[in-house]
Amino acid sequence: MILYKSLVSSHLKYANSVLYPKRKTDSDKLECVQKRATKLILELSNKPYCDQLKAVYLTMLKYRRYRGDMPELFKISKGKFDPTCVAHFDFVDLSEDTIRPRGHNYKLVQNHCDYDL
Secondary structure, eight states: OHHIIIIIHHHHHHHHHHHOOOSHHHHHHHHHHHHHHHHTSGGGTTSOHHHHHHHTTOOOHHHHHHHHHHHHHHHHHTTOSOTTTSOOOOBOOTTOSSOOOOSOSOOBOOOOOOOOO
């Protein structure tokens, strides 16, 4: 596990944040590397994948992406980044009577884009 965390994990973290796989097949390929590394531990080879991760104190790569995105979105919403360098996010306007968001004032408007490749 020491070899995995020092050599393989750093590459997965880099690929996870830089590549940011959009397709499920791409993210499954990255996750497969971590699955294989946890199966190499003899005591954990017969256990389910979730139990293997808990035993070696790891999380799934999908959750690492979410955990990395949250602080960045917070910084963008608070104006900590240069607005010319980051994507523009629209928040729900609470003054409109038609939209009543529940919870907090930082609800994002989902913009959908259609494009042909």
